[in-house]
Amino acid sequence: MSVVTNTTTIGAIEAPSRRNTELAMLAFAVAIPIFAYLNVGLAINGKVPTGMLGYGLGIGLLAGIAHLVVRKFAPYADPLLLPLATLLNGLGLVVIWRLDQSPKLIRLSKLAYGAFSPDAPKQLLYSAIGIALFLAVLILLKDHRILQRYTYISMAVALILLILPAFFPAVNGAKIWISLGPFTIQPGEFAKIIIAIFFSGYLMVKRDALALASRRFMGLYLPRGRDLGPILAVWAMSILILVFETDLGTSLLFFGVFIVMLYVATERTSWIVFGLLMSAAGAVGVATFEPHVQGRVNAWLDPFGCYKTDKTGACQQIGDALLSFGSGGTLGTGLGQGHSDLIGFAANSDFVLSTVGEEFGLAGTMAFLLLYGLIVERGVRTALAARDPFGKLLAIGLSGAFAIQVFVVAGGVMGLIPLTGMTLPFVAYGGSSVLANWVLIGILIRISDTARRPAPAPAPSPDAEMTQVVRP
Amino acid sequence: MNKPLRRVAIFCGLLILALLVRDNWLQYVRADELNSSDFNRRVLIERYAHARGDIIVDGKPITGSAKTSGSDFAYKRTYVDGPMWAPVTGYASQAFDATQIEKIEDGILTGNDDQLFFDRTLAMFTGEKKKGGDVITTLSGAAQKAAFDGLGKKKGAVAAIDPKTGKILALASTPSYDPSSFAGNSDKDGEAWTKLNEDKDQPKLNRALRETYPPGSTFKVVTAAAALEHGVVSGVDDKTDSPDPYVMPGTTTKLPNEGNIPCKNATLRVALQFSCNTVFGKLGVDVGADNMLETAKKFGFNAEQFVPVRANASIFPEKINQSQTALSSIGQFDTRATPLQMAMVAAAIANDGKLMKPYMIDQLRAPSLDQLSQTDPEELSRPLTQEHAQMLQQMMETVVKEGTGTKAQIEGATVGGKTGTAQHGENNSKNPYAWFISYAKTPDGGSPVAVAVVVEDSDASRDDISGGGLAAPIARDVMKAVLDSKK
Numbered sequence: 001m002s003v004v005t006n007t008t009t010i011g012a013i014e015a016p017s018r019r020n021t022e023l024a025m026l027a028f029a030v031a032i033p034i035f036a037y038l039n040v041g042l043a044i045n046g047k048v049p050t051g052m053l054g055y056g057l058g059i060g061l062l063a064g065i066a067h068l069v070v071r072k073f074a075p076y077a078d079p080l081l082l083p084l085a086t087l088l089n090g091l092g093l094v095v096i097w098r099l100d101q102s103p104k105l106i107r108l109s110k111l112a113y114g115a116f117s118p119d120a121p122k123q124l125l126y127s128a129i130g131i132a133l134f135l136a137v138l139i140l141l142k143d144h145r146i147l148q149r150y151t152y153i154s155m156a157v158a159l160i161l162l163i164l165p166a167f168f169p170a171v172n173g174a175k176i177w178i179s180l181g182p183f184t185i186q187p188g189e190f191a192k193i194i195i196a197i198f199f200s201g202y203l204m205v206k207r208d209a210l211a212l213a214s215r216r217f218m219g220l221y222l223p224r225g226r227d228l229g230p231i232l233a234v235w236a237m238s239i240l241i242l243v244f245e246t247d248l249g250t251s252l253l254f255f256g257v258f259i260v261m262l263y264v265a266t267e268r269t270s271w272i273v274f275g276l277l278m279s280a281a282g283a284v285g286v287a288t289f290e291p292h293v294q295g296r297v298n299a300w301l302d303p304f305g306c307y308k309t310d311k312t313g314a315c316q317q318i319g320d321a322l323l324s325f326g327s328g329g330t331l332g333t334g335l336g337q338g339h340s341d342l343i344g345f346a347a348n349s350d351f352v353l354s355t356v357g358e359e360f361g362l363a364g365t366m367a368f369l370l371l372y373g374l375i376v377e378r379g380v381r382t383a384l385a386a387r388d389p390f391g392k393l394l395a396i397g398l399s400g401a402f403a404i405q406v407f408v409v410a411g412g413v414m415g416l417i418p419l420t421g422m423t424l425p426f427v428a429y430g431g432s433s434v435l436a437n438w439v440l441i442g443i444l445i446r447i448s449d450t451a452r453r454p455a456p457a458p459a460p461s462p463d464a465e466m467t468q469v470v471r472p
Numbered sequence: 473m474n475k476p477l478r479r480v481a482i483f484c485g486l487l488i489l490a491l492l493v494r495d496n497w498l499q500y501v502r503a504d505e506l507n508s509s510d511f512n513r514r515v516l517i518e519r520y521a522h523a524r525g526d527i528i529v530d531g532k533p534i535t536g537s538a539k540t541s542g543s544d545f546a547y548k549r550t551y552v553d554g555p556m557w558a559p560v561t562g563y564a565s566q567a568f569d570a571t572q573i574e575k576i577e578d579g580i581l582t583g584n585d586d587q588l589f590f591d592r593t594l595a596m597f598t599g600e601k602k603k604g605g606d607v608i609t610t611l612s613g614a615a616q617k618a619a620f621d622g623l624g625k626k627k628g629a630v631a632a633i634d635p636k637t638g639k640i641l642a643l644a645s646t647p648s649y650d651p652s653s654f655a656g657n658s659d660k661d662g663e664a665w666t667k668l669n670e671d672k673d674q675p676k677l678n679r680a681l682r683e684t685y686p687p688g689s690t691f692k693v694v695t696a697a698a699a700l701e702h703g704v705v706s707g708v709d710d711k712t713d714s715p716d717p718y719v720m721p722g723t724t725t726k727l728p729n730e731g732n733i734p735c736k737n738a739t740l741r742v743a744l745q746f747s748c749n750t751v752f753g754k755l756g757v758d759v760g761a762d763n764m765l766e767t768a769k770k771f772g773f774n775a776e777q778f779v780p781v782r783a784n785a786s787i788f789p790e791k792i793n794q795s796q797t798a799l800s801s802i803g804q805f806d807t808r809a810t811p812l813q814m815a816m817v818a819a820a821i822a823n824d825g826k827l828m829k830p831y832m833i834d835q836l837r838a839p840s841l842d843q844l845s846q847t848d849p850e851e852l853s854r855p856l857t858q859e860h861a862q863m864l865q866q867m868m869e870t871v872v873k874e875g876t877g878t879k880a881q882i883e884g885a886t887v888g889g890k891t892g893t894a895q896h897g898e899n900n901s902k903n904p905y906a907w908f909i910s911y912a913k914t915p916d917g918g919s920p921v922a923v924a925v926v927v928e929d930s931d932a933s934r935d936d937i938s939g940g941g942l943a944a945p946i947a948r949d950v951m952k953a954v955l956d957s958k959k
Contacts, residue, residue, distance in 0.1 A: 104544060260483075264476045307511050319511060325498040326506020327514050339514045339544075362499035366492055373488040380481040384474055392473050396480055403484040407491060416494040 018079035019071050025083035026067055030060045033090025036335060040098045043336030058124065059090050062131045073138045074449035078382060081448070084375050085426060085441045088368075089127050089434070092427035094335070095355050096120045099348040102341035119348055119429050126431040130438035137442030144447050148390050151201025158195040161187035162237065162254075166244040175245035176421065188250040189423070189436035192257070192405070193443070196397035199258060203265035204390045211266035234258045239282045246292045249408050249420030253401060255279050260400040261393055264383075293418075300418040314419070317343065317351070321413050325357040325365075332361025348429040350421050353413045369410065372425070376403040379444050385451035395447045398440050513544075518582060520545035520566055525581040525604030525839065527561050527573055530613045533606075535561060543657055549574070554650035556620040559629075559643050559678045560611060560832065562781070563651030568665055572678070572781045573607055573833070580605040580836050580844070587845070591838045603839035610639035610834045615921070618953040619644035622946030628927035629679035631811040632950050635819035635911060635922045637849040638828030640779060642923075642950055643812075645679040647671075681783035684808035685926055688894030690907045691803030692752045693864060694817055696740055698767035699755045700860040708741045708863045718750035720757075720795035727753045727798060730893075744867045745875035747891065749802050756801020757794050764801060765790060770855035771827065772816045773809070779830050786813035803894060814909045814924035821868065822888070822911035822922050825861035827852045868910070877908065879944040882952050886913040891944065908943035912951040921954040923947045 034056045041049030049055075063086045070077055097120035099105060109116040141147070147154075164187055165175045177184045203210070213224050238251035259275035287293045298306060299314040303322055306315040320343045328338065338358035343351045357365045379399025386392045405422055412419040423433040498506070508515060524547065526533035534557045536550040549564045551557065562572025570578060579585030583592065583604040595602060612632075619630035623646040632642035653664040668676055677683060699705045705712060716736040717726040727749050729735050735748035743751035756764055768774065768788035777783040789796065789806035799805035812830060820827035829852040836844040856864070868888030871877045877889040889910030911922040925943040 260480055264473055264480060267473070267476050304509070304511055322498065323506050323509060323512045323514070325495075326503050326509070327512065328499055329503040329507065330500055339517060342513055357495070357499060362495060362503075365495050365499065369488055369491050369495065373485070376484045376488070377481070380477065380484060384477050384481075389473060392477065396477060400480060400484065403487055407487040410491050411494065414491070414494050414498055416490065 017075050019067075019075060022070070022077075022079035022082060023067055025079065026063050026086060029083040029087035029090065030056075030063050032087060033059060033094050036091060036094040037097070039334070040094060040101070040336040043334060044098070044101050055093075055124075058128075059086075059093070062086075062128060066131055066134060069135045069138055070445065074445055076449045076452040076454070077445040078378050078448040078452070080374060080378050081441055081445050084371055084378070085438065088371055088426035089130075091368075092352070092424075092429075093120060093123055093127065095352060095359075095427065096123050096348045096429050098336050098359075099341060099355060101336070102347075104341045105344065105347060108344055122431070123429050123434070126434045127438075129431075130434040133435055134438040134442040137439055138446060141443070141446050144391055144394060144443060144450060145388060147197050147394070147443075148201050148204070151198055151205075154194045154201070155198040158191045158198055159237075161191040161194065162241060162250075165247075170246070176247045176250065183431075186423075186430065186432035188247065188253075189432040190439075191250075192253060192401050193398065193436060193440055195254060196257060196261070196394060196401060199261045199397055200390050200393035203261055203393055207265040207389070210262070210271075211268055235278045235282060238279075239286065242282070242286045242293070243290065246290060247421065248293060248296065248418065249405075249412075249422035251282075252279075252408055252420065253404050253422070255282075256404045257397055257401045261397045264396050265389075265393060296418045296420070300415060303415060317346075318413075318415055318419050320344075321351055321354040322415050324354040325414060328358035328361045328365075330362045332357075332359050332364055335359050349423060350409070350428065351413055352428045353410055353424055356427070357414075368427075369406075372402075372406045372410075375399075375441075376406075378448070382444055382448040382451055386447055387451060391447045391450060395444060398444055402437075402440065516566065516569075517544050518584060519564070519570070519578060520547045520549075522583060522602045522604060523547055524549060524564065525583065525606045525837075527557075527581075528606050528608045529557070529560075529611045529616070532613070540566075540656060545657065549651070549655040551650065551652045551655075554652045555648035556616060556644070558648050558651055559645040559680050560609065560616075561651065563655065565651070565655050565657075565661065565665075567657035567661055568654060573609075576780050577607045577833070577836065580607060583839060587836070588838055591840055591842075594840075605839055605844060606837040607833055608835040608837060610634075610641065610832050611643065612641045612954055612957055614953040614957045615642035615950050616644060618642070618949040619925075619946065620646070620648075622925075622949050623927070626927050626942075627673065627679075628925065628943075629683065629811040630923065630925050630946060630950060631680045631815040632921055632923040632954065633812075633815045633819045633828075633830055634920055635823035635828065636920070638819070638830045638852070639834070639849075640812075640830050640832040641921060641954055643678075643680045643832065645677070647673050647675045649675040678781075679926070680811045681777075681779070681781060682810070684784055684786055684810050684813075685905050685907075685928065686894040687803040687807060687809040687814055688892035688905065688907050689747045689749075689803055690814055690817075690890045690892035690909045690924075691801070691807055691809070692744060692747065693821065693868065693890050693909070694768055694771055695752045695756050695759070695764070695801040696744060696867065697771075697821070697856045697860065697864060698759045698764050699740070700863060701767055701856050702759050702763045704755060704758045705740055707739075708867055709739045711737045711739055712743065712751055712755065713737060714743075714748075714751045714754045716748075716750045718754050718798070720753065720798045722793060723795045725795065727802075740863075741867050741870055744890065745870050747876055752802050753798035756797050759801075761790075761792050761794075761797045761800075764788065764797060767855060770853045771820060772813055772852065777812065777816075777830060779812070779832050781832070783810055783812050786810050803892060811924045811926050814907070814926075815922050818889075818909040818911045818924060819922035820855050821861050821864045822913065823861075824858045825854055825856045827855055872910065877910065877944050879941065880908065880910050880948045880951075882912055882948055882955065884915065885951070885955055886915070887911070887948075887951065888913075889944065889947065906942040908947045910944070910947045910951065912955060914955060921951050923950050925950075 100118040100120050106116045164178050168178055176186050176188055238255040241247050242251040262271045295314040299318045303315055303319040307319045324340045340355035340358045356368055376399050383392045383395035408420055409422045409424045411417040423430050425437040523537040527535045534552045537547045538550050540548045545566045562574045564570040564574035581604045583602050615632050619642040630644040649668050654661040717728055719726050729749050733746040735750050738751050765788055773786045773788045776785045786809040796805050800807045829850040831847050835846050838844050865888050872880050872887045872889045876891040880887050880889045892907030894905040906927040909924045925947045927942045
């Protein structure tokens with residue numbers, strides 16, 4: 001029975017825990033950002049950066065503690081998720097630190113706020129808190145099914161989180177922040193996880209009703225009106241977010257996640273058709289009367305057409321992002337040697353991928369995208385391996401949200417779709433984003449641990465003994 | 473639930489795939505286009521990120537670089553004798569882009585050209601600072617100085633060519649500007665730029681390459697060449713059949729001569745010596761518009777020249793009637809020429825009928841002083857046979873010896889030339905342009921220099937303006953400077 005060689009995460013009996021694999025991967029995930037850090041220091045200042053030792057120790061220590069906790073509290077967890085998140089977070093820190101060194105951004109900041117404070121130390125602090133939250137999830141959440149109990153509480157919390165920003169002033173055209181004294185929080189990042197919990201709990205209960213109680217009409221299964229309720233509610237909510245908070249990304253994300261989870265829960269294609277039709281209707285409707293969204297769409301269609309005339313800066317942002325990608329070329333300029341700081345505002349948050357594009361080049365950017373792809377892939381595998389419907393739905397909801405977010409951000413910055421203000425998970429500067437994504441990875445690891453944990457050995461059956469052939 | 477899960481996995485895979493494809497499209501397919509886009513400030517930053525290479529004349533740089541601060545540009549262009557060399561170098565400004573050699577050879581000067589790939593790679597390993605390559609010009613400092621000083625405060629231009637190779641030896645234009653004055657991007661640079669652009673005298677105009685003037689009587693050498701080439705006249709000293717005054721065919725308008733000169737049935741030599749409008753007007757008609765156009769084109773008319781800086785096309789009009797042909801053949805009507813073009817005409821004649829392609833960049837040199845490329849002289853065309861060229865040389869030498877161009881004489885050298893006083897303005901209302909084209913040969917028979925000079929709107933009173941009086945002395949000084957420097 002000990003010859004299990006399958007490489008899937010689907011737990012077979014006595015599946016290897018792969019903790020040592022994880023440790024080896026983590027070593028890479030820590031070493032690569034340290035070298036990148038050294039690289040930036042050498043490129044910009046011509047000497048080994050002074051924070052090298054502290055930075056290396058800090059990130060190594062965080063990764064080490066995380067590993068030990070996973071070893072103790074989730075021994076059968078997927079071995080790739082933690083190293084992937086660590087690598088992305090570490091590289092993100094390096095990129096933010098690199099942008100902190102830009103004289104142009106320092107000058108801009110002094111012009112705008114009268115002072116400049118580097119973002120990398122703050123991001124390091126956020127990362128530490130993020131990893132702490134990750135550990136808290138693993139230690140406190142013994143079983144993801146506990147979350148099922150909080151289905152309707154999470155719905156209420158998610159609604160509040162999503163609606164709150166509407167009451168706070170818009171920052172740079174989008175209302176996605178809550179300001180609490182010196183802190184600003186992007187509740188959308190946390191709502192993404194909480195709403196996935198709500199959908200999982202709700203759909204697990206209602207999936208049969210949604211899937212089976214429907215009438216066939218023109219080859220499609222039309223859901224009953226009362227089942228259509230939640231779908232319409234979510235659609236309305238995403239439109240409201242779009243209208244009142246002018247947050248294209250978040251509304252796209254929620255609606256997308258909901259459709260994916262509905263489809264998985266009910267196995268009915270008709271839900272996708274409805275979803276696409278409704279989102280298209282909503283998007284076109286809003287785009288026709290919302291100038292902020294219109295500007296984004298125009299900038300997407302022809303970034304250089306309005307590059308110099310546009311007053312909102314939307315064209316210039318996307319145009320600058322495209323230019324930095326083009327200037328990176330195949331191999332990039334090398335860390336610290338590009339001019340992605342020309343983007344100015346939001347260079348290290350919404351537009352952080354342009355710095356990656358310019359300084360790591362096509363090769364590096366594809367590697368980044370594939371790292372995200374791998375996280376999504378491990379998430380979907382976790383969903384496949386999970387044995388309970390709630391875990392399956394939650395895992396696919398979280399990985400779907402992650403995939404859609406990466407697509408929306410990267411696609412926006414690269415001009416594939418209209419630009420929306422969202423953060424690239426782990427890499428972009430921002431406390432909410434880092435914290436929320438570490439929690440997301442924590443929950444996925446918890447589900448994967450449950451999924452891959454060996455089933456308890458079946459009790460020896462007395463009947464089996466009886467039917468044995470007794471050779472004379 | 474596993475079937476929809478697998479489909480969702482495929483969907484997520486497609487999302488990532490779409491991003492990867494888009495990334496390749498941006499960073500591989502469109503990389504060059506975006507990288508060199510006019511919107512891309514990196515182009516400018518890179519242009520001034522390192523000390524630029526230099527433009528070199530007679531082994532000495534006429535440009536330099538100075539370190540600047542306060543913007544994302546590290547270096548600023550400086551110029552030695554900026555106004556004198558501006559028509560050659562063009563300018564490179566942090567705020568206002570670059571022109572001419574500075575722009576055309578930007579890749580070499582910044583060190584980004586593909587030809588410098590090896591140097592860059594080597595510098596990466598040796599840790600050397602990136603440097604730009606140098607552009608070595610064909611120009612002669614002495615000739616340029618003679619031309620610039622000769623023009624002085626007058627408005628005009630000079631182009632001098634080595635007829636044997638096509639090397640440009642001088643390219644002056646006045647009034648000129650100092651490219652240093654707006655090389656940076658401060659407010660002061662902006663003011664200097666605005667002031668230059670608003671100046672009615674157009675100091676930024678490169679008159680030697682980009683301005684076309686009616687060539688006036690200097691065009692008569694082209695008409696003479698066409699007449700010889702197309703067999704209308706066979707000898708320099710044969711009498712032509714030309715009345716004085718000449719009534720242009722199809723009109724009752726008389727084409728007059730300036731002053732009382734012996735033009736009736738004059739020989740080609742005498743006609744050129746005295747610059748007879750009647751003789752050359754009729755010759756043009758006899759040769760025919762098409763044949764005139766053919767010869768003019770062979771001399772380089774009706775085509776832009778790239779030296780490698782672009783020179784505007786000179787014009788000999790197409791589709792004209794006989795009276796227009798007569799006027800065009802004496803360099804009036806729609807005939808227009810750049811100073812470079814007229815220097816090419818003189819050079820082709822001096823080089824026994826072979827017109828060499830003019831050029832002003834001799835070599836491109838890597839920062840390591842390795843030669844990257846060398847421009848080889850190239851034949852552009854043969855507007856006239858050797859025999860006819862030598863006939864024209866005799867005629868032009870007569871002009872300098874005992875005609876209208878005596879002021880161009882140089883002791884110890886054979887000089888041939890042709891004056892021109894081109895009318896311009898409605899009914900000839902404005903001051904005419906004074907032209908002089910010439911070449912000088914050393915006694916050993918070589919022909920090291922051909923020059924064209926034009927002086928426009930001179931301060932001199934109208935009656936004093938003549939090619940022989942105003943332009944010829946400048947041409948003589950330029951030729952002398954070249955001859956002296958060859959000794």
